[in-house]
Amino acid sequence: xxxxxxxxxxxxxxxxxxxxxxxxxxxxxTTERRITYMKQTIYLDNAATTxxxxxxxxxxxxxxxxxxxxxxxxxxxxxxxxxxxxHTRETIAKxxxxxxNEIYFxxxxxxxxxxxxxxxxxxxxxKGKHIITSKIEHHAVLHTCEYLEKRGFEVTYLDVDEYGTxxxxxxxxxxxxxxxxxxxxxxxxEIGTVEPIKEIGKIAGAHGILFHTDAVQAYGHIPINVDEYxxxxxxxxxxxxxxxxxxxxLYIRTGLKTRSFVHGGAQERKRRGGTENVPGIAGYxxxxxxxxxxxxxxxxxxxxxxxxxxxxxxxxxxxxRLNGHRTNRLSNxxxxxFQFIEGESLLIMLDSNGIxxxxxxxxxxxxxxxxxxxxxxxxxxxxxxxxxxxxxxxxNTKEEIDxxxxxxxxxxxxxxSMSPLYEDFMKQTR
Amino acid sequence: MYTEKVMDxxxxxxxxxxIENASGTGTVGNAKCGxxxxxxxxxxxxxxxxxxxxxxxxxxxxxxxxxxATEMVKGKTVQEAMEVTNKAVMEALDGLPPVKVHCxxxxxxxxxxxxxxxxxxxxxxxxxxxxxxxxxxEHDEDEEY
Ligand SMILES: Cc1ncc(COP(=O)(O)O)c(C=O)c1O
Numbered sequence: 147x148x149x150x151x152x153x154x155x156x157x158x159x160x161x162x163x164x165x166x167x168x169x170x171x172x173x174x175x176t177t178e179r180r181i182t183y184m185k186q187t188i189y190l191d192n193a194a195t196t197x198x199x200x201x202x203x204x205x206x207x208x209x210x211x212x213x214x215x216x217x218x219x220x221x222x223x224x225x226x227x228x229x230x231x232x233h234t235r236e237t238i239a240k241x242x243x244x245x246x247n248e249i250y251f252x253x254x255x256x257x258x259x260x261x262x263x264x265x266x267x268x269x270x271x272x273k274g275k276h277i278i279t280s281k282i283e284h285h286a287v288l289h290t291c292e293y294l295e296k297r298g299f300e301v302t303y304l305d306v307d308e309y310g311t312x313x314x315x316x317x318x319x320x321x322x323x324x325x326x327x328x329x330x331x332x333x334x335x336e337i338g339t340v341e342p343i344k345e346i347g348k349i350a351g352a353h354g355i356l357f358h359t360d361a362v363q364a365y366g367h368i369p370i371n372v373d374e375y376x377x378x379x380x381x382x383x384x385x386x387x388x389x390x391x392x393x394x395x396l397y398i399r400t401g402l403k404t405r406s407f408v409h410g411g412a413q414e415r416k417r418r419g420g421t422e423n424v425p426g427i428a429g430y431x432x433x434x435x436x437x438x439x440x441x442x443x444x445x446x447x448x449x450x451x452x453x454x455x456x457x458x459x460x461x462x463x464x465x466x467r468l469n470g471h472r473t474n475r476l477s478n479x480x481x482x483x484f485q486f487i488e489g490e491s492l493l494i495m496l497d498s499n500g501i502x503x504x505x506x507x508x509x510x511x512x513x514x515x516x517x518x519x520x521x522x523x524x525x526x527x528x529x530x531x532x533x534x535x536x537x538x539x540x541x542n543t544k545e546e547i548d549x550x551x552x553x554x555x556x557x558x559x560x561x562x563s564m565s566p567l568y569e570d571f572m573k574q575t576r
Numbered sequence: 577m578y579t580e581k582v583m584d585x586x587x588x589x590x591x592x593x594x595i596e597n598a599s600g601t602g603t604v605g606n607a608k609c610g611x612x613x614x615x616x617x618x619x620x621x622x623x624x625x626x627x628x629x630x631x632x633x634x635x636x637x638x639x640x641x642x643x644x645a646t647e648m649v650k651g652k653t654v655q656e657a658m659e660v661t662n663k664a665v666m667e668a669l670d671g672l673p674p675v676k677v678h679c680x681x682x683x684x685x686x687x688x689x690x691x692x693x694x695x696x697x698x699x700x701x702x703x704x705x706x707x708x709x710x711x712x713x714e715h716d717e718d719e720e721y
Contacts, residue, residue: 488610490635494578494586507610507635516610528607564592564639566614566631567607 186500188546192386192478193335193363193537194504198429199388205432206390209425217422218413227424234431238395241438242380243371250396250414251427255362255383258396259286259329261407261418262358262379266327267294269403270356274324278355280304280312280341281522282334286381287360288518291329304330309471310339310523317349327356332364332380336506336519336535337470338479340368347376356402362386362394363476366437367445378402384426389433393426444540448477451538451547455480458551463558469520469533478538483525486568487532487561489516495557496534501550506533528567578636579670585640590647593629600697602689604708605682611638613686615646619694623654630686637676644668645683654691658704660684685709 189197208226215224217231231251239246252258267277279291281303291301302320304312312330328350333340343359350357358379361370365380366387372380380397384390398404398417410419437444460468465485484492489505496503506517507530515521516530525533536550562568578586595601595616605611611634618627628650632642645665649657662680666672672680689708695701 486633488634488638491586491639494583494636498587527610531607531610564589564631565633566603566612567633569594569614569631 188501188542188550190536190538190542190550191502191504192539193338193476193535195385195391196388196539197541198385198390199433199436201436202389202429202432206425206429209428213424217424218411227422230424230428230431231422234427234434237431237434237438238382241370241434242397243373244397245400247415248397248400250398250418251422252394252396252418253392253423254394255284255360255381255386256286256394257407258381258383258394259284259360260290261396262381262398263287263290263327263329264294265405265407266356266358266379266402267299269405270326271299274322274326275299276302276322276325277327277329278302278304278317278320278325279329280306280331282306282310282336282339282519283329283331284335284360284362287329287331306339306522308523309474310334310337310469310519311471311474312341312346314342314345314349317346321349321353321355325353325355327358329358329360332359332361332370333368333476334470334519335363336517337481337523338363338475338537339470340364340474340476343375343377350378351376366434367441367476367478369441372397372399384430384433387433387437390426390429393423393430395430440540445477447540448538451542451544452478452480454544455536455538455547455551458547459554462551463555466558467529469523469525476537479535480537481533481535483520483529484532484534484558485529486565486571487558489531489533491561492532492534492557495561496550496553499553499557501553504535504537506535507531577673578640579672581644581669582637582640582672585643585669586636589630589639589643591629591643591650592631594631595627595629598629598690600690600692600694602686602691602693602708604685604689605634607633610634611679611682613638613642613682615642615686615690617649617690617694619654625649625652625654625657634679634682635676637672637679638682640669641665641672641680641683642686645687649687654694654702657687657691658702660687 213226215227217224217227235246235249238249275298277299279287295301304316306312330341330346332343347357356378357376359377360381362381362383365382378399383394404417406417408418408420413419413422456468459482460466467483469481469483489507493503493505506520516527520530520533595618598616599619600617603614605613614631616629617625620626628646630642630646632639648660662684665683666680685708691702691705692708
């Protein structure tokens with residue numbers, strides 16, 4: 147019955163191998179195998195999402211097949227589902243130095259951010275209506291704050307320095323008697339800058355203000371202890387650490403007034419209604435377990451590769467800058483701005499070479515403005531339009547990076563040869 | 577996201593380059609919005625567009641519309657070139673995603689700007705041609721959410 151057990155759910159997951167031994171079939175660890183299976187794709191967009199690990203998929207499968215019960219049901223049949231959720235909750239709590247009843251599962255980072263900010267605003271409105279955040283937050287935070295602004299709250303959006311670091315003296319100056327919440331991301335998703343979270347936690351704590359951090363890009367990649375960092379609420383998303391999509395959690399410190407955000411059943415201690423995403427939560431647990439165990443080694447490998455990529459691009463492509471800090475950045479993040487060219491064109495040409503990256507150009511944001519993060523670090527519009535973010539994983543190889551650098555050089559030169567900005571620049575410098 | 581024609585014109589753009597001592601040049605758009613298009617026209621005594629070149633800083637759609645627009649005006653008289661509208665360019669490319677429609681406006685504007693330059697230099701008027709705006713922008717209405 148082995149086949150039956152695996153084929154159906156695997157087809158459901160869109161993976162088309164027929165397997166007897168899941169470990170073996172998902173083992174793409176060597177470059178050749180990965181390239182054969184994935185049609186020569188060089189995936190350098192791990193900040194957007196990551197590949198669900200084979201071990202994670204394997205853990206999820208039984209919760210589609212035999213253990214499909216509703217965790218809220220009383221019968222024995224649902225017990226494994228309850229256990230799976232409890233197990234993930236414990237794994238996560240332990241990884242943060244938190245208690246199990248402080249972890250609430252959500253449908254991802256966006257929901258966690260929405261919940262943390264909206265529910266806090268509502269619960270503490272009688273104390274004050276002022277919130278402090280930064281200009282470089284993810285839209286899940288920024289648009290939530292804008293929503294609250296339209297409903298009588300005041301929001302201070304802190305400036306950042308040229309590397310994207312929140313200025314602590316500005317934070318202190320922004321604090322008012324009616325400030326109820328500080329929400330600053332742990333690490334930025336575009337330029338990789340890691341924020342001074344410990345210091346921010348201290349400042350918040352000293353003023354009796356709640357501190358929420360969007361740790362979607364950091365959790366599982368950087369060690370975090372909620373007590374050490376003075377964090378009251380923390381958002382995470384499973385698919386950024388090789389877990390499945392559509393599941394996340396919000397850590398809420400005991401003692402906080404936590405309003406329900408999604409009303410419904412009694413799930414998540416009545417704070418978040420809705421039948422749990424059991425396979426997702428089970429997979430999340432496995433992903434966290436692996437991420438925590440492999441963190442140090444992974445970071446070392448990624449940092450080496452990242453530095454190699456940055457070195458080569460900066461030294462071999464003229465009129466190029468690195469966005470974000472040279473060293474104080476996520477171990478897998480590189481973000482460049484190539485003068486005189488536009489990011490979407492670059493992405494399409496990289497794509498036709500099988501390379502997946504992303505850009506903060508207006509054309510990729512769906513508006514006419516380039517990325518708010520790149521503007522906040524002081525880049526002029528025309529340079530921000532020419533940005534390229536490449537985010538690595540431990541699976542990338544030096545050979546892949548070499549190929550990518552060669553392609554970048556070719557494509558940037560080609561786009562510049564057809565750029566009126568480059569033409570003008572060359573005429574001026576001649 | 578893009579049609580095959582758009583991808584073709586983006587990856588193998590026609591008429592990229594410059595024309596020395598062009599009869600007319602026009603540059604429109606601005607770097608702030610992420611699109612700049614420059615068109616060079618070489619126009620003979622009979623007001624026929626003998627050659628046309630472009631340079632574009634912009635997204636895939638901007639490059640493709642520039643390329644298509646240059647193909648469409650080449651060999652035409654200046655009056656005929658006035659019929660190469662953004663709609664015609666877009667149709668020739670089998671359409672553009674809605675967010676990219678402003679790119680096709682830019683192509684029409686760039687051609688008009690180059691024609692205007694030619695008309696001014698030669699003291700002629702081209703029927704239907706108005707002084708081009710140098711800056712094109714679109715105003716997104718903020719949706720309430
Ligand atoms: C910093 C940050 N916050 C929030 C999110 C949203 O997470 P999710 O996709 O799980 O809703 C992302 C991912 O795009 C992110 O990078």
